Amino acid sequence: MKRFLTVLFIILSFVPAVSAQGKSETVHTQEIFAMDTYMSVKCYGKEAEEACMAAEREIQRLDSLLSTGKEDSEVSKINRTGSAVLSGDLKTLMEMSLEVWEKTSGAFDVTVYPLVELWGFSSKEFRVPGKEEIKETLKITGSDKLSYDRESGKLVLGDSQKLDFGGIAKGYTSMKLKEVFSSFDIDGAIVSLGGNVQTYGAKPDGSPWRCGIQDPFSSSGQSVIAAIEADNLAVITSGSYERFFTGEDGKTYHHIIDPSTGYPAESDLVSVTIISKNGAEADALSTACFVMGMEKAVKLWQDSGRKYEMILITKDGTLHITGGLKDSFQTNSKFEIIY
Numbered sequence: 344m345k346r347f348l349t350v351l352f353i354i355l356s357f358v359p360a361v362s363a364q365g366k367s368e369t370v371h372t373q374e375i376f377a378m379d380t381y382m383s384v385k386c387y388g389k390e391a392e393e394a395c396m397a398a399e400r401e402i403q404r405l406d407s408l409l410s411t412g413k414e415d416s417e418v419s420k421i422n423r424t425g426s427a428v429l430s431g432d433l434k435t436l437m438e439m440s441l442e443v444w445e446k447t448s449g450a451f452d453v454t455v456y457p458l459v460e461l462w463g464f465s466s467k468e469f470r471v472p473g474k475e476e477i478k479e480t481l482k483i484t485g486s487d488k489l490s491y492d493r494e495s496g497k498l499v500l501g502d503s504q505k506l507d508f509g510g511i512a513k514g515y516t517s518m519k520l521k522e523v524f525s526s527f528d529i530d531g532a533i534v535s536l537g538g539n540v541q542t543y544g545a546k547p548d549g550s551p552w553r554c555g556i557q558d559p560f561s562s563s564g565q566s567v568i569a570a571i572e573a574d575n576l577a578v579i580t581s582g583s584y585e586r587f588f589t590g591e592d593g594k595t596y597h598h599i600i601d602p603s604t605g606y607p608a609e610s611d612l613v614s615v616t617i618i619s620k621n622g623a624e625a626d627a628l629s630t631a632c633f634v635m636g637m638e639k640a641v642k643l644w645q646d647s648g649r650k651y652e653m654i655l656i657t658k659d660g661t662l663h664i665t666g667g668l669k670d671s672f673q674t675n676s677k678f679e680i681i682y
């Protein structure tokens with residue numbers, strides 16, 4: 344059956360779609376496993392297949408550069424040696440990460456990796472560390488303890504520090520895929536990087552792209568709590584339901600760490616979605632806002648000139664959406680608009 348569905352899926356992926364304008368479209372879909380996540384890329388247009396292949400190559404290239412799990416990745420090398428002269432992608436990522444670190448008062452911090460390791464999220468050998476271990480680890484984390492020179496790209500990590508771009512990598516990847524798509528003759532594309540969506544160009548039938556927001560309260564992980572129309576935008580979500588384990592004490596512990604306490608972040612939020620033209624910033628901000636909680640997330644949005652849109656889901660199940668989404672948003676749940 345599975346084989347049949349796979350074959351059917353492949354066949355359907357190649358069937359030309361007919362647009363509302365009557366134009367025949369080629370559709371190609373590529374399923375990829377990278378960055379510890381199931382991803383899919385779907386392109387429409389003359390060079391749909393070539394664009395999908397190039398997108399996969401770009402995803403694998405960034406994975407080999409950024410993965411903390413691959414010994415020969417550039418990030419792993421830096422984590423071993425403690426210093427490097429950054430160029431290209433890593434330079435951009437480091438600078439963006441430090442900017443978000445600063446404006447979120449440290450809620451987003453790429454030096455959090457020793458804590459991620461301590462809780463077992465890197466090895467998947469989960470455990471609840473002791474208070475003393477957390478206290479000791481907090482002594483080495485903090486972007487204030489590294490030195491970075493923008494001019495030369497020279498990075499020197501503090502003693503025993505390690506980097507993790509896991510909170511920004513998928514958004515950055517979706518941003519880079521836009522560049523890849525622009526060099527092919529395609530009409531549109533939609534990319535899902537583990538639920539983080541990027542849309543590009545036009546949908547063949549001329550209607551807006553629609554993205555589902557995962558229901559954080561659904562145990563299957565399959566249901567959608569809301570949908571938004573998002574053309575040429577990144578729709579990036581951070582949630583406590585995405586990666587977690589249950590400790591021997593029966594409590595659940597998730598993967599987004601509050602850099603100020605060393606524990607999984609505890610706030611009034613269960614999920615944060617950021618909708619922005621800038622995928623990397625949306626990704627870093629979704630992680631940071633999850634740590635900061637509703638009030639500080641809203642304040643940050645206001646202070647940043649309402650440059651992006653947000654869907655914040657609080658523990659009581661209410662959706663809080665920013666004003667710019669009100670005409671492109673559908674839900675059956677209770678929601679409030681933030682201005």
Ligand code: AMP
Nearest residue numbers: 450451452453509510581598599600630
């Ligand atoms: P996201 O799913 O984008 O919220 O990113 C979560 C991932 O980012 C985690 O699996 C960690 O690898 C890393 N991470 C956890 N907490 C933080 C934090 N406070 N700042 C930056 N990265 C983090």
Ligand code: MG
Nearest residue numbers: 510626627630
């Ligand atoms: Mg993130």
